[in-house]
Amino acid sequence: xxxxxxxxxxxxxxxxxxxxxxxxxxxxxxxxxxxxxxxxxxxxxxxxxxxxxxxxxxxxxxxxxxxxxxxxxxxxxxxxxxxxxxxxxxxxxxxxxxxxxxxxxxxxxxxxxxxxxxxxxxxxxxxxxxxxxxxxxxxxxxxxxxxxxxxxxxxxxxxxxxxxxxxxxxxxxxxxxxxxxxxxxxxxxxxxxxxxxxxxxxxxxxxxxxxxxxxxxxxxxxxxxxxxxxxxxxxxxxxxxxxxxxxxxxxxxxxxxxxxxxxxxxxxxxxxxxxxxxxxxxxxxxxxxxxxxxxxxxxxxxxxxxxxxxxxxxxxxxxxxxxxxxxxx
Numbered sequence: 001x002x003x004x005x006x007x008x009x010x011x012x013x014x015x016x017x018x019x020x021x022x023x024x025x026x027x028x029x030x031x032x033x034x035x036x037x038x039x040x041x042x043x044x045x046x047x048x049x050x051x052x053x054x055x056x057x058x059x060x061x062x063x064x065x066x067x068x069x070x071x072x073x074x075x076x077x078x079x080x081x082x083x084x085x086x087x088x089x090x091x092x093x094x095x096x097x098x099x100x101x102x103x104x105x106x107x108x109x110x111x112x113x114x115x116x117x118x119x120x121x122x123x124x125x126x127x128x129x130x131x132x133x134x135x136x137x138x139x140x141x142x143x144x145x146x147x148x149x150x151x152x153x154x155x156x157x158x159x160x161x162x163x164x165x166x167x168x169x170x171x172x173x174x175x176x177x178x179x180x181x182x183x184x185x186x187x188x189x190x191x192x193x194x195x196x197x198x199x200x201x202x203x204x205x206x207x208x209x210x211x212x213x214x215x216x217x218x219x220x221x222x223x224x225x226x227x228x229x230x231x232x233x234x235x236x237x238x239x240x241x242x243x244x245x246x247x248x249x250x251x252x253x254x255x256x257x258x259x260x261x262x263x264x265x266x267x268x269x270x271x272x273x274x275x276x277x278x279x280x281x282x283x284x285x286x287x288x289x290x291x292x293x294x295x296x297x298x299x300x301x302x303x304x305x306x307x308x309x310x311x312x313x314x315x316x317x318x319x320x321x322x323x324x325x326x327x328x329x
Contacts, residue, residue: 004083004103005034007168009076011062011069012038012090016046018214023054025093031100034082039072041065069161070188074177077168086165087189092118092211101209102165105153112170112201113193115159116209118146133205134158136197140241140255142190149207156205157197161189163211170196175325178243180317183232187240194244230299234259234306235313242314243321252314259307263300270296 008026012019019038026036036054040047041062051059060079062072077085086102088094095101098116105114115134119125129145134156136142146160171177174195181188193203238259241252269279273293278284285293 004106005081006084006086006099006103006165007076007080007082008033008036008086008088008099009073009080010036010038010088010090011072011076012040012042012047013066013069014042014044014047015090016042016050019047019090020050020053021214022088022090022092022094023050023057026088027054028096029094029099030096031103033086033099035080037076037079039076041068041072067182067185068179069185070177070179070181070191073161073188073192074179077171077176080168083168084165085168085171087161087163088211089162089213091214092162093214095210095212098209098211101206105204105206106167108202108204110202111204112196113159113164113166113203114209115146115156115164115203115205116211117149117207118160118162119210119212120147120215121212122147134160134193134203136194138251138254139258140237140251141258142237146205150205151207153204153206156193156203158190158193159203159205161185162213163209164189164193166192166196170201174199175321178321180320181236181239183228183236186229186232187236190237191240191244194240198244227298227302230302231306231309234303235310236306238307238310239314239317242311243318247315247318256307256311259303263303266296266300270294270300 010022036057037060038051038057039060039062041064048059051057060075062068062075064071073087084106102114102116105111125147126149128148129143130148130150132143133145133148133150133154134143136157142158178191196203238255241255245251270293272279273285274290276284276290
């Protein structure tokens with residue numbers, strides 16, 4: 001695919017040291033990208049200083065601040081000039097052949113998006129979920145397993161933001177990257193993919209296109225996978241389904257029912273633990289475990305509240321999407 005040009009876009013927020021390492025790995029690629037764009041939402045100039053040390057890398061400013069990764073992705077897209085726009089996180093290190101592996105899948109003109117493996121260094125990640133990579137299930141749930149290696153390219157329903165690429169024309173055709181996904185950056189990258197899939201377009205997971213994810217410290221607020229993930233995970237996912245598929249789509253109802261069933265099972269599990277009933281033949285829970293069990297109900301409340309907030313929010317966001325599309329025309 002020698003004729004295709006690639007713009008690499010890196011959204012970043014308050015992680016200049018990790019961004020510097022990310023840029024060093026990009027500079028060592030076997031194939032030089034057409035351009036590299038860093039989109040910075042940080043409140044200071046440290047990231048700008050890092051970019052200045054890398055000739056040829058373009059600096060773009062996102063004035064919206066934290067929790068606006070999709071807006072940064074869209075800003076990068078609007079300034080990109082390559083045929084393909086590839087996204088990596090600021091704490092990801094690309095392999096030397098990463099770009100060549102991504103572009104190889106675009107030899108098929110029906111493919112509009114290609115992503116690759118995200119290696120986290122977790123034991124067993126290469127085999128775990130190898131047959132369930134990047135799926136949108138009938139229940140409306142999404143599978144991940146982007147560290148798995150199926151040994152060959154496979155078609156998927158969605159890609160992960162730390163290692164994904166799309167034909168620029170396909171992104172612009174659906175109105176670019178859609179923002180307004182608050183919280184710790186959940187579902188905004190899946191939105192990009194599902195808008196393509198909703199039009200019958202093909203996405204490919206190429207396991208040989210590898211980035212290593214180093215999980216830099218969280219710089220927005222709170223910690224990774226705290227209770228906000230329960231709320232925003234459910235809220236943003238139902239919003240995404242409504243925005244992409246419509247509020248009357250059966251998958252929206254199935255997803256809501258799946259969340260309620262899952263949380264009801266969690267409540268019953270807590271109740272069993274509190275009264276000291278063993279589960280699946282395991283020993284009866286001890287006193288400390290029984291006393292601590294009710295704290296799990298915080299996650300139940302967070303998930304259900306996220307679902308309740310997300311349903312009307314999704315309707316509003318879909319209406320806003322349509323208004324923005326109308327103005328753009």
